[in-house]
Amino acid sequence: MPLLEISDLVVVRDPVTAERLPVRKDGVVAELLAAGDRRGARIAAAMPAVDGVLDPLAVDRRLVAVHTELQRLSEELRIGDRLADLLVPLLAAVRAERADAAPLRVVDIGCGLGYLVRRLAADGRLGADVELVGVDLNAALVTEAERLARDEELPCRFVHGDAFRLPEPATVYVSTGLLHHIRGAALEAFFAAQAGPGTAAFCHFDIAANSLAPIGAWVFHRARMRDPLGRHDGVVSAQRAHGDAELLQAAAHAGPLVPLLYEPRGRSNPFCTTLRPVLGVRPELEAPFRAALGPRGSARLVGAA
Amino acid sequence: MSAALLVLLAVLDAAFAGFRASAGRDARIRKRQANLRAARRGLLVGAPLLPAAALVAGAVLVAADDRTARFRELVAAGDRAALVVVPYALVVFAGLGCYLLGSFRVGTLAMVIGLGPLTMLRPLVVVGAVAAAGWHSPAGAAVTATTGLGLLLVEPLVHRRWYPAPA
Numbered sequence: 001m002p003l004l005e006i007s008d009l010v011v012v013r014d015p016v017t018a019e020r021l022p023v024r025k026d027g028v029v030a031e032l033l034a035a036g037d038r039r040g041a042r043i044a045a046a047m048p049a050v051d052g053v054l055d056p057l058a059v060d061r062r063l064v065a066v067h068t069e070l071q072r073l074s075e076e077l078r079i080g081d082r083l084a085d086l087l088v089p090l091l092a093a094v095r096a097e098r099a100d101a102a103p104l105r106v107v108d109i110g111c112g113l114g115y116l117v118r119r120l121a122a123d124g125r126l127g128a129d130v131e132l133v134g135v136d137l138n139a140a141l142v143t144e145a146e147r148l149a150r151d152e153e154l155p156c157r158f159v160h161g162d163a164f165r166l167p168e169p170a171t172v173y174v175s176t177g178l179l180h181h182i183r184g185a186a187l188e189a190f191f192a193a194q195a196g197p198g199t200a201a202f203c204h205f206d207i208a209a210n211s212l213a214p215i216g217a218w219v220f221h222r223a224r225m226r227d228p229l230g231r232h233d234g235v236v237s238a239q240r241a242h243g244d245a246e247l248l249q250a251a252a253h254a255g256p257l258v259p260l261l262y263e264p265r266g267r268s269n270p271f272c273t274t275l276r277p278v279l280g281v282r283p284e285l286e287a288p289f290r291a292a293l294g295p296r297g298s299a300r301l302v303g304a305a
Numbered sequence: 306m307s308a309a310l311l312v313l314l315a316v317l318d319a320a321f322a323g324f325r326a327s328a329g330r331d332a333r334i335r336k337r338q339a340n341l342r343a344a345r346r347g348l349l350v351g352a353p354l355l356p357a358a359a360l361v362a363g364a365v366l367v368a369a370d371d372r373t374a375r376f377r378e379l380v381a382a383g384d385r386a387a388l389v390v391v392p393y394a395l396v397v398f399a400g401l402g403c404y405l406l407g408s409f410r411v412g413t414l415a416m417v418i419g420l421g422p423l424t425m426l427r428p429l430v431v432v433g434a435v436a437a438a439g440w441h442s443p444a445g446a447a448v449t450a451t452t453g454l455g456l457l458l459v460e461p462l463v464h465r466r467w468y469p470a471p472a
Contacts, residue, residue: 068471069329076416078409085409113332122334148332216417223424224329271417272410 001036003240005233006044007066008181010059011138018137018162020056025049040236043228060140064113066230067141070177071115073224073234077274079176079205080119086203086262086277087126087172089292093285094171094200101129107170108134109163109204110178114145114156121149121156132156133170135163169198176275179206180241187242191254194280201257201281201289207241208276210265214238216274247278248303254280263300307387308380312355314394315452316348319459323347325424326463331472339472346463354455361451365444375444382445386438393430397423431457 009028012021025047032041048058074080091104106126108117111134121132134156136142142160149156159166163173173194182190194202207213217238221231242250244264251259257280263273279301281289290298327343362379369375400419404412431453439446 065471068332071332072329076421078412081409115332115334118334144332148334152333152335154334219425220417220421223421226329269410269414272414274413274417 001034003236004032004035004037004040005181005236006032006040006229007063007233010044010047010054011063013137020139022053022056023059024052025054026052028054040232043232060138062227062229063138064140064144066225066227066233067112067144069225069227069230070234071113073220074115074176076224079275080116080123082275082277083116083174083176083203083205084120084123084125085297086279086293087120087174089294089297090172090201090203090279090281090285090289091126091130092292093281093288095129096288097282097285103129103131104171105131105133105168106172106174107163107166108132109173109175110181111136111145111158111175112138112141113148114142114158116174116176117156117158118145118149118152118154121154122152133166134158135161135166137162164193169196170194171198171200173199173202174204176205177207177237179204179247179278180237187250188253191251191259191280195254195257199257200285201279202254203277203279205275205277206247207238208263208265208268208270208273209241209243210270212270213241213274251278251280256283257281258283258286258303260286260301260303264302267300267302307383310387311383311390311452314390315354315456316351317394318456319347319351319354320344321347322351322456322459323349323463326460327468330468330470333472343463343467346467347459350462350466351455351459354452354459357455358448358452362448365447369444378442379445379448382438382440382442382449385440385445386434386449389430389434389437393423393426428457 006028009031010023012023013019014021025044028044029041032044047062048055087106094104106120108114111117114134117132117134120126132155134145135158136145137160139160142158145158149158163170179187207217214235217235221234225231225234244261248259248261260279260281261276262279263276268276290301293301321344323343323346324340326347327339331339333339365379366372366375396419400415400423403415404420407415435446435449435453438449
């Protein structure tokens with residue numbers, strides 16, 4: 001039976017126009033019940049609806065609240081530090097290989113409330129020549145991300161829309177907790193879309209798939225999150241996280257970028273690495289990136305067997 | 306000695322409860338001031354606990370035929386509660402030290418195997434402390450139960466009063 005996240009079901013967009021479509025509550029409940037998820041169905045059934053259609057404003061408020069709680073997990077699991085730990089050497093390698101001094105652009109796909117972008121903007125670790133952009137299909141999350149960035153006067157910006165349709169491509173695409181939402185052929189297409197000539201690399205963090213992940217997710221979401229929807233989706237996320245081999249295989253569709261995994265299973269302590277990234281780098285960048293990572297960091301970086 | 310230690314731990318616990326009540330409600334990046342304010346709110350809500358516990362202790366002392374024996378009984382109850390609470394507090398402080406001072410890998414480890422699960426265990430530790438203190442001592446149980454119940458209420462009360470929705 002499929003593992004479904006409620007947050008994926010309560011916001012539906014037209015695949016062509018990306019316009020938000022009305023979502024019938026009974027349809028969401030039926031889908032969850034068909035997947036054998038009675039708890040998820042109960043949570044969905046309790047969501048406010050008007051004439052059987054989920055109230056979009058209430059859904060948005062709920063998602064903003066859940067993402068705010070979710071940010072706490074990112075903070076506690078030091079996801080910002082982990083991303084910076086890789087982006088600093090990666091961007092150093094990009095700068096070294098470039099002939100011009102054009103600004104570099106880091107785009108966070110599915111940025112939600114833009115925690116990573118705002119965090120990187122706040123500590124300035126990547127350098128003044130790096131433009132930080134967060135992109136999300138959910139307008140409510142983008143609006144909130146913009147408000148939060150404005151409130152702290154952070155040098156970053158947010159865009160509501162498709163990250164692959166920006167006027168200028170990203171030098172590096174990043175994301176956290178996004179990949180498990182993308183399944184099958186769509187995952188391959190997701191990576192293929194990042195192979196354009198303007199893009200030097202990508203770095204996508206997602207839950208490390210191992211037998212401990214669902215237990216750890218349950219403990220953490222019980223201990224740290226209050227919203228039942230967030231708790232539910234957090235555990236399902238861990239249950240349906242992609243395995244290392246599956247990710248490397250999918251990332252190979254971004255050729256000519258070289259697919260790599262950092263701290264995969266067997267090369268890291270699962271208690272220290274709850275999320276691990278899949279990367280893709282231009283072939284000419286791999287050696288300078290490894291050099292910038294140093295011998296220990298480079299040893300944690302593996303490619304396809 | 307145990308009583309002073311338990312009072313100190315109760316005060317710290319109230320401050321941490323205030324922080325936890327606010328956590329997940331403020332998505333800003335720089336929130337040191339907000340965190341300190343939340344800890345102060347925890348202290349504010351937790352502050353009446355100590356007089357309440359002292360009041361209960363005073364009442365059971367006054368009601369006793371042999372007040373010296375009852376006083377010794379309460380001291381022994383405090384010692385037993387400390388045997389449960391202090392090891393937990395030491396592990397929490399060790400985890401916090403690793404989280405705040407260690408690398409991000411050490412910090413993650415401290416969070417995953419320490420601070421996260423320990424938050425879930427906290428109510429059980431309070432129940433354990435009440436049970437230990439109340440072992441053959443209803444007076445000890447009354448005093449520690451008053452304190453324990455109050456401590457467990459600080460986080461939900463602060464959350465409900467100041468952090469019902471994202472900031």
